[in-house]
Amino acid sequence: MLSQLEELRERALHDLEAATTVESLEQWRLAYLGRRGQLTTVLRGLGQLSPEERPAVGRVANTIKNALEQAYEERAETLRQAALAEELERGALDVRLPGRPQRLGYLHPSTQTLREIYAIFAQMGFQVLRSGEVEDDATNFQLLNLPPDHPARDMWSTFYLNQPGLLLRTHTSPGQIHAMRRFHPEPIRVILPGKCYRYEQVTQRHEFQFYQVEGLAIGYNITMADLKGTLVHFARQMFGAERRLRFRPSYFPFTEPSAEADMDCIICEGQGCPLCKYTGWLEILGCGMVHPTVLRNGGYDPDVYSGFAFGMGPERITMLKHGIADIRSFFANDLRFLQQFG
Numbered sequence: 001m002l003s004q005l006e007e008l009r010e011r012a013l014h015d016l017e018a019a020t021t022v023e024s025l026e027q028w029r030l031a032y033l034g035r036r037g038q039l040t041t042v043l044r045g046l047g048q049l050s051p052e053e054r055p056a057v058g059r060v061a062n063t064i065k066n067a068l069e070q071a072y073e074e075r076a077e078t079l080r081q082a083a084l085a086e087e088l089e090r091g092a093l094d095v096r097l098p099g100r101p102q103r104l105g106y107l108h109p110s111t112q113t114l115r116e117i118y119a120i121f122a123q124m125g126f127q128v129l130r131s132g133e134v135e136d137d138a139t140n141f142q143l144l145n146l147p148p149d150h151p152a153r154d155m156w157s158t159f160y161l162n163q164p165g166l167l168l169r170t171h172t173s174p175g176q177i178h179a180m181r182r183f184h185p186e187p188i189r190v191i192l193p194g195k196c197y198r199y200e201q202v203t204q205r206h207e208f209q210f211y212q213v214e215g216l217a218i219g220y221n222i223t224m225a226d227l228k229g230t231l232v233h234f235a236r237q238m239f240g241a242e243r244r245l246r247f248r249p250s251y252f253p254f255t256e257p258s259a260e261a262d263m264d265c266i267i268c269e270g271q272g273c274p275l276c277k278y279t280g281w282l283e284i285l286g287c288g289m290v291h292p293t294v295l296r297n298g299g300y301d302p303d304v305y306s307g308f309a310f311g312m313g314p315e316r317i318t319m320l321k322h323g324i325a326d327i328r329s330f331f332a333n334d335l336r337f338l339q340q341f342g
């Protein structure tokens, strides 16, 4: 019996060596230490031994049981450590690998154009002044000579806020009032960039949200010649000396006289295409001499001061610069469009 037990111990320890996975270790445990395992069977058989043999054999059997249980625990621990090491190895950070490059974003094409516009006007002594996108009816319309029932309001229909009298500005021209009231009675040379909103049919050339850059110069003896000279200089800096700018008489309630300026269409080189409505020209800005009523509303005496103002569309300018045929690309958030300006 004792030699049988010894042989069982040897076999069990030998088999344990071969248990290299959690599954095979469990099979080993069931085979030797489980309820129907070989050692358990031997221990159960002790009762059939003679009373003389029983104590010695029982002692040896128990020693073997303890030894096997301890060997099992050690083996289980070794396997656990190996699994952990493998796990760590798999998720290890290899500091020698090159880092993943961070992809830098780009400035939006409108922002790029805005910055070019700022730089050109800065050379001519214009400073940038900002005002809010939410305006009141008085500043967006009435103080600009557009009383409540004025028919020209139809051109500048917009989005109204729940709070009566508040709206999203339709143009940057209310900034003229803010600038005049802020700098009065000093001469002024500012540009006022920002987003504008209109309730209008979106087309190839019209968005319901777009940027404008307003310009305002107020001082003594400022004439239409100053306005034309400033805008022609701007156009040459922006587009090159070969591009043409034409002034067309127009009407704005807040300027008198008023004009619109068109650039020759870059898409068709003036031949006529859907973008320029087959005219060969694309309107980029409205302008004029500040109306005496508006000067007065800003606190300037029209008998002493005069000034010019203009409002241009940076998206239209960007379209001309890059040959973009559809203004809707600007705010459609399509990376295929935006990445071309990186």
Ligand code: FA5
Binding pocket: 170, 171, 172, 173, 198, 200, 205, 206, 207, 208, 209, 210, 212, 214, 252, 254, 255, 258, 283, 284, 285, 286, 287, 288, 309, 310, 311, 312, 313, 314, 315, 316, 327
């Ligand atoms: C105005 O908004 C006047 N406030 C401009 C002005 C300022 C005149 C100062 C006199 C003195 P107008 O609606 O034409 O005018 O717009 C001016 C420019 O904004 C246009 O030439 C065009 O470049 C741009 N623009 C106007 N509407 C849109 C639109 N829906 N989508 C994109 N750009 C637009």
